[in-house]
Amino acid sequence: ILNVEQSPQSLHVQEGDSTNFTCSFPSSNFYALHWYRWETAKSPEALFVMTLNGDEKKKGRISATLNTKEGYSYLYIKGSQPEDSATYLCAFIRGGSNYKLTFGKGTLLTVNP
Amino acid sequence: ETGVTQTPRHLVMGMTNKKSLKCEQHLGHNAMYWYKQSAKKPLELMFVYSLEERVENNSVPSRFSPECPNSSHLFLHLHTLQPEDSALYLCASSRRIMNTEAFFGQGTRLTVV
Numbered sequence: 001i002l003n004v005e006q007s008p009q010s011l012h013v014q015e016g017d018s019t020n021f022t023c024s025f026p027s028s029n030f031y032a033l034h035w036y037r038w039e040t041a042k043s044p045e046a047l048f049v050m051t052l053n054g055d056e057k058k059k060g061r062i063s064a065t066l067n068t069k070e071g072y073s074y075l076y077i078k079g080s081q082p083e084d085s086a087t088y089l090c091a092f093i094r095g096g097s098n099y100k101l102t103f104g105k106g107t108l109l110t111v112n113p
Numbered sequence: 114e115t116g117v118t119q120t121p122r123h124l125v126m127g128m129t130n131k132k133s134l135k136c137e138q139h140l141g142h143n144a145m146y147w148y149k150q151s152a153k154k155p156l157e158l159m160f161v162y163s164l165e166e167r168v169e170n171n172s173v174p175s176r177f178s179p180e181c182p183n184s185s186h187l188f189l190h191l192h193t194l195q196p197e198d199s200a201l202y203l204c205a206s207s208r209r210i211m212n213t214e215a216f217f218g219q220g221t222r223l224t225v226v
Binding site (some may be wrong): 004031032034042043044045046048049050057085089091093099101102103105106 | 115117136154155156157158161168169203205210211212213214215216217218219
């Protein structure tokens with residue numbers, strides 16, 4: 001069983017606040033890390049696929065960084081809006097002879113207007 | 114609308130029934146996936162197909178039987194399920210296996226009675 005931890009479990013912020021959360025994963029046999037956003041009653045939506053140590057990716061107000069040597073990724077949201085309210089999931093993919101994908105339990109973000 | 118369509122959206126079945134879930138994508142993707150989301154648990158990867166060949170089977174009980182007749186269609190055949198198999202079953206596809214973003218369907222909410 002691969003340990004993929006996300007923190008915090010849930011987060012309430014005010015509109016306009018910036019926020020960040022963490023995904024921790026094993027630092028060996030890294031293949032890729034995915035971030036997804038999952039709004040209630042919708043499908044998970046891909047945010048980023050990160051494959052290289054030191055990767056920094058950005059999409060609008062959301063950005064992510066990756067440190068494969070120490071086994072963590074941060075997701076940042078700048079100037080949170082109510083429509084950012086969702087569960088943010090990371091998925092760690094271990095490489096090797098066969099792929100092993102493990103999701104974290106997610107961070108539930110609520111942005112209050 | 115992600116381009117990945119799942120049917121049915123809801124399914125109630127008895128423990129002795131046989132049913133099938135269907136997933137369809139016309140995005141030209143080569144990889145397709147079945148995931149399970151049980152209450153209060155992380156998303157779990159069940160099966161992975163790449164170019165119509167199964168490449169991952171995460172110790173899923175044999176009462177779940179996947180089928181990928183071509184790169185656009187994926188089925189999950191269900192038989193003699195247990196009430197604890199009640200969950201949201203999500204299908205996803207990606208251009209390449211594991212290191213490109215996955216597009217998810219809206220899921221089938223399965224209840225086993």
